[in-house]
Amino acid sequence: MTSPLPTLFAAATAANDGTVTLTAADVVVLLMLVGSIVFFGGAAVLALGWAFRNGQFENFQQGAASIFGPDEPIGEPTDSFPGQRPDATPPRNLDQSRPEPDECRAG
Secondary structure (H helix, E strand, O other): OOOOHHHHOOOOEEOOOOOEEOOHHHHHHHHHHHHHHHHHHHHHHHHHHHHHHOOOOOOHHHHHHOOOOOOOOOOOOOOOOOOOOOOOOOOOOOOOOOOOHHHOOOO
């Protein structure tokens, strides 16, 4: 049975007894990979801890409403297609090959 390490590391050499010898470059790559995983994992844990301590997960509704203001109130459409009023009713079914759900027959 062959070890998968020689296929992962181009510079690794397999001995006759089935052991794998890694070069210094292979060890450096492994250490950098493991080190970056530990670093970014630790940073994620610290960021989540900070968020919980500062109450970032307590009121999602306030955060969701923070993008609205006096120029764009909650629940009022302000965007529209060119040449159409913002409060105009959008077209119902642009794809005429498919019926509306209320036009479908049950059963």
